[in-house]
Amino acid sequence: MNLFPINAGNFKLDGGAMFGVVPKSLWQRTNPADANNMIDLTARCLLIEEGNRLILIDNGMGNKQSDKFFGYYHQWGDFSLDSSLKHYGFHRDDVTDVFMTHLHFDHCGGSIQWNKDKTGYETAFKNAHFWSNANHWEWATQPNAREKASFLKENILPMQESGQLKFTNIPEGDLLKNSALGFDIFFANGHTDKQMIPLIHYQGKTIAFMADLLPTVGHLPLPYVMGYDTRPLLTLSEKEKFLNIAADNNYYLFLEHDAHNEIITVKHTEKGVRLNNTFSTTDIFN
Template sequence: MIIKSIDTGPFKLDGGAMFGVVPKSIWQRTNPADERNLCDWALRNLLVEATDANGRSRLLLVDTGAGDKQDAKFFSYYDLPNGKTLTSAVEQAGYSINDVTDVLLTHLHFDHAGGAVRYADSSHTKLEATFPQATYWSHSGQWEWATAPNPRERATYLKENFMPLHENDQLRFIDRDGLDIPGIDLLYMDGHTEKMTLPMFQVGTSQPRTAVFCADLIPSAAHIPIPYVMGYDVRPLVTMDEKTSFLNRAVDENWLLIFDHDPTCEAATVERTEKGIRIKERGALAEWL
């Protein structure tokens, strides 16, 4: 199995929203804000080369960034566009959009699912799947949550990012149909949003280890402390419980954590300290794999 990190960031989000009840005087030490209280973040995705149970080669893309379909007013809140595109990032990694066989959407918020669908032409009247040969995967519980959004998440569930996949019969539910790729397991989290999916990869041969894409359970290395929970989370106390269980397992099993939004740290390991679980080592994903 080969895993590559691709980045379609940077973009910006409000520092207070990203750190919830943690005071700005603390979080700005690691994530300084600009005059609008916005911090820099990444839009990090993964490309995974694997072989399925039938011996077929699969190229899995995990998440798709924000895409480029929204209008200038919407994107101005996040300092987008940033000059990067998902398709160019895939090509720079050595693949074409037709090589992608599967797209796993950890959840359907705009900054994770926005690149799943694109305009078919310059007239901006027709939408199509960005990866025409791919099967797209979501959890059925997340799908139900996104298609009938609560008031808290309504602004981030944009139906143009995922309804065309359903209408074109390219969407499957991972809890019903199964990804069927040996070496890839899934964890489901309900604190940030309903049934967010975290893929776990078994990597290495001589010394195999587990690498986990943390999605928005732990969006950056700065969010490792248990109380550092985003204001975006619909069930913050559930997030804290999920993080506690997740991080204890990460220490015990020496997991490699991959961060989707950290602007500088792609991956890290963790350890127990007197202050709780903290970063042990950090670096680029390629250094670990």
């Protein structure tokens, strides 16, 4: 198995929205804001090469939305999904499976692109299956008012219309062992219904792709929950459970949205689970 970090682009979001009820005087210690209260974020995806499969976990915002839309997110830097794939010798047509932790636009927008004459949409990975789960798919295609702006139908429905959509099994508890993708999946419901956290077993390590269960290092304290979460108290309990397991078992936490910290480990302290060590992806993916 080979693992590759894929940067699908950097952006900014309001720091207050990213930290919910936590005061700025606290969260800015780890996530400093600019003059407009915006903090640096990224869409760090993960590419898994194993046998004849090339699996991409999440794929960023994509590029089909309007300039007005992207203007809200203050994109910065020169990274893109295609340039990152090319850096490792791959093309999107090589991808066999696109696994989406959930269907918010910044995680699945790259799945769908304009067709050549911009009269409609097509899948951006023509040779891939797109993986979600039935419960989350229903949640996303019949969105509540709070999440409606994050579940964009043009990002979602063309996957089903293409015939390329597949669903993972849903466990009775919160852990699906040995999924069809070859990795375990932890299901979390606080951020959005049935978000999926992949657990990849790699060279004796467990790499946890944290998605929006732990967006950045700054979100390690339990009350530091995003304002975007639909069930913040549930996020708190899910995060507590997962971080305790991660500390007990020395998981390597791959941070999708932290622009400055790629992979971390955590440890138990008197204040709860906190940061242990920080690693670059090159430290771990050798």
